[in-house]
Amino acid sequence: MMGVAAIEPHTGWSFSNAFDDDQFDQWQKLLEARTGMRFTRAQRSLLQTRLGQRMAEAGYEDYQAYYEHVTAGGMPAASEWQALIDYLTVQETRFFRDPMAMELVGEHLHARWQRNTGPVQLWSVGCATGEEAYSLAMVAAEMNRKAKTPRPYAITGSDISAPAIHKARLGRYHRRKLEPVPVSLQQRYFDWRGEEATVRRELAEHLCFTRLNVLDLEDAPMTGMDVIFCQNLLIYFRRWRRRDLVNELVSRLKPGGMLVLGPGELAGYDHPDLVPISSRNNLAWLRKYRTEHRE
Template identity: 50%
Template sequence: MQPSVDWSLRPLADMSSAEFHDWQALLEERSGMVVTEQRRIFLQANLSSRMREVGVTDYASYYRQVTDGPRGAVEWSTLMDRLTVQETRFFRHPPSFALLSAYMQQRCESRGAAQPWSLWSVGCASGEETYSLAICAAEALTLDGCDGQYGVIGTDISLSALSRSRDGLYSRRRLEQMDPDLCARYFQPMPDGRFQVTPSLAARVCFARLNVLELNGAPMSDMDVIFCQNLLIYFRRWRRREILNRLVERLAPGGLLVIGAGEVVGWQHPELVPVADSQVLAFTRKCL
């Protein structure tokens, strides 16, 4: 007797070279995402999964659907949720947050408490980095009696990721590597075993949808801190530099820009000064 087949797992037909090229071009044009030949299976699997849900059997028809006016825009947004990698964790790169803490404590002495801090997590995924920035800021600003105000914004292209970020609910596993004292201060246990970001911390954080290819129209300006980590790896080298140049325009004089180590090589900007840290790729903007 033959084993039963789960029809939902049956692969669709392989993409033709022309279809793969069309999808590559569309993704790069709209999101900047580069899908190499090595990631062809990843693309095909995620497209197939969504196509089954909407009842489309071939890649060309689905391509026409996602490029068909306003209805296509809605479907495109849903597809992007499938294709964007949203795996992250709290304090993912500890040296970056140690640098941020030292930076804020040092600058706290030269700026008044009446001047609020603004921090930005670019490509925030499900919110862990954004809340990590908020926790780090809260801790840094309470040291030495520096009780400054601050706000953190997280931006991402994925609407479903932003929805999870706003919920601020995380499993115990997500918090395992965080300092227990920080967990106790900034998360409260829920009846279902998950942990909720405390209202006082959540009040300092907001989330918004943003495609980094559209930074020209982004409302952020004079940001004191910008974190852009584990995002640039999905773009071509020239696009990475373009994105970074746009972020510098939104950085306040004296502000801190932190980039994922190894994500960009040889990039320089006339208004930036490299931070002397062997573990973190970071820059400060020259003061006027």
């Protein structure tokens, strides 16, 4: 596996062994086993670049030595793995990234608000730096603003990346990031300081962010969700894994609760407890009511 020294093009860092097929295969297998994310052969140089960036920062020159370090077990390996994950995940996100899906959630919540069904719980799975979770929160907050009787609501955002979760908890964004947010909502839910906007406490107190690897969903405490919103995460996984994860998410929905995926992320998916929501550009379903679960 050892090879010639190579200059990594994006970092200028000199590595003492090549990122050959064997290296690619072992890194790809490790990543997929631990995160579900799959780098195809066509993405080999992408994986090499991102790995190289982290190795340069951590002071490693040898892919094999670095591999052995992150797989050694114990605290140093675990904390380096956490740092590496941040380089390998794509955390691109935006407020109201999928406006039609948010509209769908708004309609669903409107119906929930009509019935007195107790606290409303929403979950943004793979929330990255929080924009999706705060968008859901604004949709729910707007329901309360217009309702005769305000309803308690809570939004959970989860992601595998600890730094992303840290940023989400801060709830602080540059003005440019706020552009997709309607001006009235920018004014109502953010405190502005120069070019920076921070989510107001009155909204932020409805949110909770937690680090969660979706491969560990079985151990996650989230249940009884009114809305589960999971977009642009499953695309990195193989189809069988997407299906298994979505089955697990379905079990976390309340009867009558809604599951929203990104368009085309699991086309043809079918589940005996779900009814698809049709005539929309979204992949969304409602969980069926069972007589024993009626609210």
